[in-house]
């Protein structure tokens with residue numbers, strides 16, 4: 177009996193001493209320690225001072241102080257903010273990742289995750305794009321939505337009518353396929369072709385796939401001007417009828433008639449949220465939009481595809497009707513604004529000389545009279561040539577600020593990957609995130625720094641249901657942005673867009689440094705982030 181007790185006692189003391197020994201064991205080795213930064217953890221809480229210990233792809237320790245000898249490498253972050261890497265829920269990066277794998281214009285903004293497949297268009301089939309990206313290697317993480325326009329075009333081409341039961345089944349099948357390939361949800365672009373041809377019923381039925389696979393519904397809504405409330409309600413209906421989250425893309429009051437009428441957005445959104453529909457929005461901090469010109473024309477002229485469109489334009493009656501519609505939708509102002517001065521050609525393969533110039537300047541270049549008739553004809557000429565993107569100054573700064581103050585609006589660039597010097601793109605591709613931090617937080621004090629960082633990190637991560645990203649927590653991926661809060665700012669302008677932002681000092685993706693003292697390291701640690709319906713093949 178005593179012998180037995182003795183044995184048990186021995187065993188217990190062994191266990192205890194083993195425990196103590198292992199606690200006192202050799203100091204844990206970190207791959208990297210970031211010392212004494214102001215940690216803004218993404219939750220919206222005020223910063224706290226701490227050391228972060230990183231090992232492999234993860235943050236493994238957050239302590240007031242970590243032993244310096246425990247680190248292979250140290251980054252001194254005294255006076256700098258350490259935030260989770262920014263997550264851009266709205267980009268058009270997609271296939272360009274294969275040509276621009278360094279993601280420089282996003283890394284330099286502190287962005288570590290890009291979401292593509294927005295506004296109804298994605299690279300089809302996704303499995304193939306993901307395979308090529310993984311083979312190539314990219315600097316930032318990438319996730320993609322599956323686009324309704326892409327899927328509809330696959331099944332129905334440019335048909336204007338509603339899908340037959342057979343076509344509907346085929347579209348659902350393709351969406352299921354893309355969700356299984358790893359899409360994070362469904363996007364629509366209802367101002368673009370062929371999305372403009374679809375009905376709410378079609379969208380509700382297609383999105384029903386997501387109630388089985390998971391994922392959210394992101395929508396470039398049908399109208400961002402006078403019918404914006406209806407358009408928001410349509411997006412809400414798609415989510416509400418299927419019990420899925422709704423993200424309204426690049427929210428804006430994009431017509432003079434609705435400027436400063438924020439209630440057109442807040443009333444339907446807040447009513448839906450009160451009913452328990454998860455509705456969120458994203459915005460970029462500029463008063464200009466960027467897209468092609470096709471949405472300025474009556475949509476039926478595109479029915480059946482490009483050749484038919486070109487054929488129809490030869491009919492003088494149709495041509496004139498198109499022209500009047502362009503004048504109405506793009507070149508008329510009730511506030512006496514000369515619209516010809518507000519529309520710029522961003523890129524055009526056929527007319528590179530027009531890039532960076534507004535319609536008035538282009539008409540002058542052509543030796544034509546500057547008037548709306550010639551302006552409309554110029555727009556039709558540009559659409560005829562295809563492949564033209566433009567910049568439209570069509571928002572009011574007060575609305576941009578008011579939207580930013582809403583807690584359920586996050587930040588997304590709506591930009592794309594850019595090659596230095598190519599075209600005259602919207603500066604949002606280079607400046608969105610630093611512009612919010614510099615201009616809207618520090619200079620104008622529209623929102624706090626904590627709130628801005630939340631809108632760039634934990635909030636999009638929550639909408640996308642990202643696991644272990646978007647916050648600074650032990651066990652989370654070490655996607656981090658270290659910036660100087662007194663200096664961070666955008667430098668890209670509409671006149672000179674190809675300029676990297678300032679004040680972003682270090683950027684880490686999955687534990688690896690991709691930006692160091694403002695310089696790109698060339699590393700490509702980015703991962704594909706697969707959606708909830710992903711089935712590994």
Ligand SMILES: [Zn+2]
Nearest residue numbers: 295396425426
């Ligand atoms: Zn869009």
